[in-house]
Structures are given as C-alpha cells and as structure tokens.
Amino acid sequence: MLTVTQAIRQRRSIRRFKPDLMPDDAILEILEAARLAPSSSNRQPWRFIVVTDKDEKTRLRKICFDQAFIEEAPVVFVCCVDLTAYSxxxxxxxxxxxxxxxxxxxxxxxxxxxxxxxxxxxxxDSDLNVHFTSAMANTYIAVEHMALTATALGLGSCWVGALGEGGELTEMFGLQPTTLPVAVLPVGYPAQDPPPRPRIPLSDILLRPLPVRSK
Ligand SMILES: Cc1cc2nc3c(=O)[nH]c(=O)nc-3n(C[C@H](O)[C@H](O)[C@H](O)COP(=O)(O)O)c2cc1C
Structure with missing residues (x-):
C-alpha cells in the first residue's frame, strides 16, 4: 500500500482497464476511504451505488457521454449527494x-x-437545494479519497463529471429527488500507464509570494 504522498504523486486518470475483477476487500477499502472523509459540520452527505453488472455499466457508459472506459472498468461507483443530510x-x-x-x-x-x-x-429547514454546492464540495472530497485509495491499492480510476443531460441517472437508479448524482468513478486494474498531465507551476497558484522565514 502506498503512502498518501506516493498515491497523490502516482495517481493518473486511467481510461483503459484490464478485465480482471477486483477483490471485494478493495471495494470496501475504497468505500471506507469515502466514509472517513471530512465534511462541513460532519454532515456526510455522500451516498454511493456500486455497479458491477455489465448491462448497468453499458447504460452508464451511454449516459456519461459514451465514455468507453466506464463500461470497461470492473467496478463503477456512482457518487451522489443526499440533501436530506442538511435537514x-x-x-x-x-x-x-x-x-x-x-x-x-x-x-x-x-x-x-x-x-x-x-x-x-x-x-x-430551508429549501434543501440551497445546500447543493456544499453537499457537492463535501462529496468531492470523499470521491478523491476513493481515487487516492484506489491508487494506493494498485488500482486505477478516472473521475467522470459528464453525467448526461439530466435526470437519466436518477431514472436509472430510481433516486429520490433529494439524492443527486455528482460524479461517477470507474475503478479497476490499469491497462495503460499514462504520463502525468502537466500542472501549472507553483508560482501561478500562489496569490502572493511565500512568506520569507528566518531561522
Ligand atoms: C470533477 C471532474 C470531472 C471529470 N470528468 C471527466 C470526464 O467526464 N471524462 C474524463 O475522461 N476525465 C474526466 N476528469 C479527469 C480530468 O480530465 C483529469 O483529472 C485532468 O485532466 C488531470 O489529469 P490526471 O487526473 O491524469 O492528473 C474529470 C476530473 C474531475 C476532477
């Protein structure tokens, strides 16, 4: 198992998967990483559907802009927010x-x-929809925990934010109106080793120079 820093450095978006199944323990470990994520006021608004069925994966692929790797992955996590966590x-x-x-x-x-x-x-209780942005931000933290845990376990994943034109995932899984899909995460053994995508330099993300520290 990799350290957090190793997993952060080694993670890539993986868009080709081997057909090999992954152990149930790995699925549970990935879900546990989500469960332990931080959230504002500990609301824990994240909810998940674990998809392994071939036909369901085919449907997911179609909904998510026909991205083939979604169907190819042995496991696909459909990541949702539950707005009732804010009731x-x-x-x-x-x-x-x-x-x-x-x-x-x-x-x-x-x-x-x-x-x-x-x-x-x-x-x-206000209109629960006002909490959507917060719910999504918190759930995205959990999803990245999942992606990093997948990497640490020798697996690959790719965030999918292209979730269809609206309502298709809700219909497919019979979700309540207060449960909204925010990401899909296919996970499996990588069948590619992509180079790191470029990142903008540190100087471009710092809004002011680092403090000068004297000893
Ligand atoms: C919220 C979010 C949505 C994304 N949606 C997609 C997607 O629908 N399809 C895809 O191929 N990659 C998707 N990505 C992956 C990004 O393209 C990728 O993270 C970025 O290019 C950096 O590459 P890396 O992950 O290999 O470091 C998404 C990433 C995030 C964080």
Whole structure:
C-alpha cells in the first residue's frame, strides 16, 4: 500500500482497464476511504451505488457521454449527494453526536459558544437545494479519497463529471429527488500507464509570494 504522498504523486486518470475483477476487500477499502472523509459540520452527505453488472455499466457508459472506459472498468461507483443530510433532523442528530463524542469541547470561536450553536441548530429547514454546492464540495472530497485509495491499492480510476443531460441517472437508479448524482468513478486494474498531465507551476497558484522565514 502506498503512502498518501506516493498515491497523490502516482495517481493518473486511467481510461483503459484490464478485465480482471477486483477483490471485494478493495471495494470496501475504497468505500471506507469515502466514509472517513471530512465534511462541513460532519454532515456526510455522500451516498454511493456500486455497479458491477455489465448491462448497468453499458447504460452508464451511454449516459456519461459514451465514455468507453466506464463500461470497461470492473467496478463503477456512482457518487451522489443526499440533501436530506442538511435537514433539521439530521443537523440535530449530528450535533448530538458531537456532544456525545466530546467533539463539541474541541471547537473554537463562535462554534465554542453554546448560544451560537443553538441558533445555528434551530434555523428552520430551508429549501434543501440551497445546500447543493456544499453537499457537492463535501462529496468531492470523499470521491478523491476513493481515487487516492484506489491508487494506493494498485488500482486505477478516472473521475467522470459528464453525467448526461439530466435526470437519466436518477431514472436509472430510481433516486429520490433529494439524492443527486455528482460524479461517477470507474475503478479497476490499469491497462495503460499514462504520463502525468502537466500542472501549472507553483508560482501561478500562489496569490502572493511565500512568506520569507528566518531561522
Ligand atoms: C470533477 C471532474 C470531472 C471529470 N470528468 C471527466 C470526464 O467526464 N471524462 C474524463 O475522461 N476525465 C474526466 N476528469 C479527469 C480530468 O480530465 C483529469 O483529472 C485532468 O485532466 C488531470 O489529469 P490526471 O487526473 O491524469 O492528473 C474529470 C476530473 C474531475 C476532477
């Protein structure tokens, strides 16, 4: 198993897979990596469907802009957000867990103030759709945990954000209106070894120079 840094450096988008099946343990390990991801207020809005059936993979390929590697991969994770993770009932449950597990005592600033937390907790249930961006951001963290774990296990993956024209995945899996697909992640043994895609240099991603540190 690779270290996190090795997995980050070695991960590539893999778009050709060997037909070999992957062990159930690997599937579980990848899902565990998602489960352990961080999320704002520990909402954990991610939900997954594990697809191994040939016909389902063919349908997924068609929906996801006919990308052949989706059908080729032995396992495809359909990654969704569940907006009900932001309902008042879920909020209360998570908050109680934080108290029970002693996490509340580790909070800082406004969040350490019981009155502020109470306000936050008692906000009425708004239209759950307003939480979509946050739910997607949190779920993307979980999906990248999955991609890195796949690499660490000697597997390959490729993020797929091309999820069809709208509604097809919902229909295919009979999803609730509050459950929205945000990514598809085919995983399997790589049948290619692509060179790293270029990245822009550090100087282009720093909005100001690094602080000069004196010893
Ligand atoms: C949110 C997201 C959606 C993506 N969707 C697709 C996709 O639909 N098809 C595809 O071939 N690659 C897709 N990619 C992969 C990117 O093209 C790839 O990560 C990028 O070119 C860098 O290459 P690397 O992953 O090999 O480092 C997606 C990546 C992300 C993060």
């Amino acid at each position: 008042k009932a879920s909020r209360e449950k998570r908050s109680q867990e934080s108290i029970d597990y002693g996490v509340t005592e580790t909070l800082s600033g406004y969040f350490a103030d019981p009155a502020f937390r109470e306000l936050f907790l008692n906000e009425p």
